[in-house]
Amino acid sequence: MRIFIASDHAGFLLKEILKQHFNLVDLGCNSKDSCDYPIFAHKLAESIKNNDKGILICGTGIGMSITANRHKNIRAALCTDIQMAELSRKHNNANVIVLGARIISTEIAINCIKIFLNTAFERGRHLHRLNLINNIF
Numbered sequence: 001m002r003i004f005i006a007s008d009h010a011g012f013l014l015k016e017i018l019k020q021h022f023n024l025v026d027l028g029c030n031s032k033d034s035c036d037y038p039i040f041a042h043k044l045a046e047s048i049k050n051n052d053k054g055i056l057i058c059g060t061g062i063g064m065s066i067t068a069n070r071h072k073n074i075r076a077a078l079c080t081d082i083q084m085a086e087l088s089r090k091h092n093n094a095n096v097i098v099l100g101a102r103i104i105s106t107e108i109a110i111n112c113i114k115i116f117l118n119t120a121f122e123r124g125r126h127l128h129r130l131n132l133i134n135n136i137f
């Protein structure tokens with residue numbers, strides 16, 4: 001399982017810090033210079049195969065979430081605390097966690113990622129609901 005990370009300029013510093021704590025494949029951006037978050041959200045979404053996971057960061061996390069969720073194989077969850085990170089895995093089988101660098105602290109971001117990477121999908125009724133998202137009855 002590979003873990004990809006990407007951000008825009010607003011998430012750049014947090015991305016650099018997270019790379020010191022986890023083994024991540026960095027898809028950019030590469031500086032604090034202003035850039036367009038959809039480019040990086042699409043790049044990460046297209047890189048995710050099989051059991052890979054992704055981390056997307058922008059200012060609020062909203063733009064990255066909206067963009068990543070346009071991809072059919074992506075379940076991107078914007079998380080602001082560890083409970084959301086845990087439930088995004090247990091109930092939604094999220095394969096991408098999205099963080100808002102202007103919203104949460106570095107400590108919360110690290111804890112969210114730890115939980116996200118170490119929590120399994122519960123399947124059962126939640127699998128049925130995930131199938132319904134794609135109109136599979």
Ligand code: RB5
Pocket residue numbers: 008010011037058059060061062063064
């Ligand atoms: C960039 O200023 C900001 O709009 C972006 O990082 C993100 O928050 C968009 O949703």
